[in-house]
Amino acid sequence: xSKRLFVKGNEAVAMAAVEAGCRYYFGYPITPQSDIPExxxxxxxxxxxxxxxxxxxxxxxxxxxxxxxxxxxxxTSSSGPGISLKQEGISYMSGxxxxxxxxxxxxxGPGLGGIDASQADYFQSVKGGxxxxxxxxxxxxxxxQEMYDLTxxxxxxxxxxxxxxxxxxxxxxxxxxxxxxxxxxxxxxxPPKDWAVRGKGDGEQRxxxxxxxxDGELEAHNWKLHxxxxxxxxxxxxxxxxxxxxxxxxxxxxxxxxxxxxxxxxMAREAGMKVGLLRPITLFPFPExxxxxxxxxxxxxxxxxxxxxxxxxxxxxxxxxxxxxxxYGRPPGAGSLPTPEELLEQIKKYY
Amino acid sequence: MQQVFRRPLSLKxxxxxxxxxxxxxxxxxxxxxxxDEYGVQKRTIGIxxxxxxxxxxxxxxxxxxxxxxxxxxxxxxxVKRAKPDSIVFTYQGDGDLAAIGTSEIIHAANRGEQITVIxxxxxxxxxxxxxxxxxxLVGQKTSTSPYGRNQAKDGAPLRMAELMAQLEGVAFSARxxxxxxxxxxxxxxQIKNAFRYQVEGKGFSFIExxxxxxxxxxxxxxxxxERVGTEMCDYFKLGVFKNVENL
Amino acid sequence: xxxxxxIAGFGGQGVLLAGNLLSYAAIIEGKNVSFFxxxxxxxxxxxxxxxxxxxxxxxxxPVVGAPSVVIVLNQTSLDKYGSKVKPGGVCIVNxxxxxxxxxxxxxxxxxxxxxxxxxxxxxxxxxxxMVAVGAxxxxxxxxxxxxxxxxxKEALPERNHRFIPANLMAIEAGxxxxxx
Numbered sequence: 001x002s003k004r005l006f007v008k009g010n011e012a013v014a015m016a017a018v019e020a021g022c023r024y025y026f027g028y029p030i031t032p033q034s035d036i037p038e039x040x041x042x043x044x045x046x047x048x049x050x051x052x053x054x055x056x057x058x059x060x061x062x063x064x065x066x067x068x069x070x071x072x073x074x075x076t077s078s079s080g081p082g083i084s085l086k087q088e089g090i091s092y093m094s095g096x097x098x099x100x101x102x103x104x105x106x107x108x109g110p111g112l113g114g115i116d117a118s119q120a121d122y123f124q125s126v127k128g129g130x131x132x133x134x135x136x137x138x139x140x141x142x143x144x145q146e147m148y149d150l151t152x153x154x155x156x157x158x159x160x161x162x163x164x165x166x167x168x169x170x171x172x173x174x175x176x177x178x179x180x181x182x183x184x185x186x187x188x189x190x191p192p193k194d195w196a197v198r199g200k201g202d203g204e205q206r207x208x209x210x211x212x213x214x215d216g217e218l219e220a221h222n223w224k225l226h227x228x229x230x231x232x233x234x235x236x237x238x239x240x241x242x243x244x245x246x247x248x249x250x251x252x253x254x255x256x257x258x259x260x261x262x263x264x265x266x267m268a269r270e271a272g273m274k275v276g277l278l279r280p281i282t283l284f285p286f287p288e289x290x291x292x293x294x295x296x297x298x299x300x301x302x303x304x305x306x307x308x309x310x311x312x313x314x315x316x317x318x319x320x321x322x323x324x325x326x327x328y329g330r331p332p333g334a335g336s337l338p339t340p341e342e343l344l345e346q347i348k349k350y351y
Numbered sequence: 352m353q354q355v356f357r358r359p360l361s362l363k364x365x366x367x368x369x370x371x372x373x374x375x376x377x378x379x380x381x382x383x384x385x386x387d388e389y390g391v392q393k394r395t396i397g398i399x400x401x402x403x404x405x406x407x408x409x410x411x412x413x414x415x416x417x418x419x420x421x422x423x424x425x426x427x428x429x430v431k432r433a434k435p436d437s438i439v440f441t442y443q444g445d446g447d448l449a450a451i452g453t454s455e456i457i458h459a460a461n462r463g464e465q466i467t468v469i470x471x472x473x474x475x476x477x478x479x480x481x482x483x484x485x486x487x488l489v490g491q492k493t494s495t496s497p498y499g500r501n502q503a504k505d506g507a508p509l510r511m512a513e514l515m516a517q518l519e520g521v522a523f524s525a526r527x528x529x530x531x532x533x534x535x536x537x538x539x540x541q542i543k544n545a546f547r548y549q550v551e552g553k554g555f556s557f558i559e560x561x562x563x564x565x566x567x568x569x570x571x572x573x574x575x576x577e578r579v580g581t582e583m584c585d586y587f588k589l590g591v592f593k594n595v596e597n598l
Numbered sequence: 599x600x601x602x603x604x605i606a607g608f609g610g611q612g613v614l615l616a617g618n619l620l621s622y623a624a625i626i627e628g629k630n631v632s633f634f635x636x637x638x639x640x641x642x643x644x645x646x647x648x649x650x651x652x653x654x655x656x657x658x659x660p661v662v663g664a665p666s667v668v669i670v671l672n673q674t675s676l677d678k679y680g681s682k683v684k685p686g687g688v689c690i691v692n693x694x695x696x697x698x699x700x701x702x703x704x705x706x707x708x709x710x711x712x713x714x715x716x717x718x719x720x721x722x723x724x725x726x727x728m729v730a731v732g733a734x735x736x737x738x739x740x741x742x743x744x745x746x747x748x749x750x751k752e753a754l755p756e757r758n759h760r761f762i763p764a765n766l767m768a769i770e771a772g773x774x775x776x777x778x
Contacts, residue, residue, distance in 0.1 A: 006618075006625050006752070050432040062426045063426070063428050063429035067429035067432060069426070179630060197415070199394030199395055199437045200414050205408070208415070262656070266658060339664070342663060
């Protein structure tokens, strides 16, 4: 399995899902993620799996809810507007503590917007996009290899923490082709799914639900969910640190923006500027400590996003009090993808 | 002494929260009897919906997944595809199935999912306090149709059992009532048929059960029961609308 | 070493296949590569563009503001992207369809090649993209012609493998236009 393949980011997601043991996919066509259902509609039937092109995004997420409640690994994918429709189901899955992988190859918005790369779904993804106050794990790949690796990780994290996990990308990481080294699913110790419905047999009745009406029940349930979020912050924060040790300015960026920013950082280094890059890989849990630690010494952070400023709020909440946080971003749309040269100018401006 | 009557194994020995005169309890019992009849309790998974029917898991002694409002057929699809050996049924009210969940029910039926749908039609939103439902009869006053349902503005009540019968994927569709002992025995027979279809792998089966809602209709239980047999049965005809075994 | 190239034309000129072919060749050579496509909303006949970055180490940004090489296959692409070529860079132009008379940039090297005529002389106008790739590889050394030859097997679907010899000739013809 060590041969280097040359594949699209979206295909890497689908390949990883198959390798992770996902045999159930439910989705609805929307650009720019349709490579994922196309791939799985071809491959899952060969593996005795189930592929359903559902009547809507709402049906897709609820099929995922049902399959997950039955204890199998399952996935759905969509883009911006479709993810909005799925929020009801994501809230129910969160409340019912159901695992499941949701891929958002996001589009530019609001509304129908456009199909260009965008990071404007950051808030929706990390702040609990549906009702009721919850979080899901959000992973932000910035290469085709990471689309593969993080999708596989998403299935494990979902099972371990019993919650939905989102892989958040856009058309850059989804449509881009790069070298991919596929690999086996890592050996991970997973908890038994002793909560899944199965037809009770001679055992105890199992109920998967999010309704809690008894005195104090719902509060206790919410504290339980909250405790998981605290564990995630301790155990599961992931980020990439590039040349921050001596940096006088640290660029913060995730996903596709981080790819563009990385080249700008290299250009800045070549021009003699001490600049580094801190790239959150988990957007929830947000790597707060990484930002706190780096700003103990480096007092300037330039946050770059493909939107008008969303992650920057989490960066500001994470840095040491006397660190300055600057922002550069552009609302997404055709012709709005910044170039490394453009970002270098911003680095020079704040350096 | 010979036992001639007992609680179905698939029902728990608990009191329900249903109002006096409501037919949910009776319909629950008929569903439980059908599950017992085919000996499938241990592999049955119920899909609860949103409305008075949400407490399915409190009354049925089976595994249950609760679904968002209207989405039970999609949830059932996910469960059944993942566990094809299980017996999966949804239990949904009229607001849930025929309004917010119209898309899910039509497409699950059209795919011919191997599930059974129990649709309880009481011409109103029960749990939220008696608002107009897609099945509310023309002229019927509810808390959101205080002047009576106006067909020109609100449309006519949806006849779901007939609508489902039109779909290629549907193997069985019937409308039943439990307001008289005669109707009750017929209902029992058809609900059993619906489950038998699933047990035998014959396809998607649909039961529309007419139910009284005395509380929200502002009637005593007897009057409400009577209304099922008159006004409701007049518009929502009882019968089997599709049965692939007879085709 | 890092090579970046931006290829632009209209749909049907094989812009995306050209980018894919370069990428496969880079993979074969053990290099890292990113291929980033962009196209208009039209399914046929609209604009087609792609950026390919080939590097020994990290690829970095898959999008490039000022590419060191730009390949333009039609007039619109030159008008739109000619100004983006990095100072000191190269613009390889399909002179069969592109008039460079009004394109005056003293800070870059412009290489006009009559790609349509070359492709036609080899039997198929659709091989314009192969001529362009050959010229690019010869000019920059980003990938070798041998790797391109091998990459054709990966980049072309099985059913089109019978066209590999002709495509190879087109690649070589393009390369020959670059003075050794």
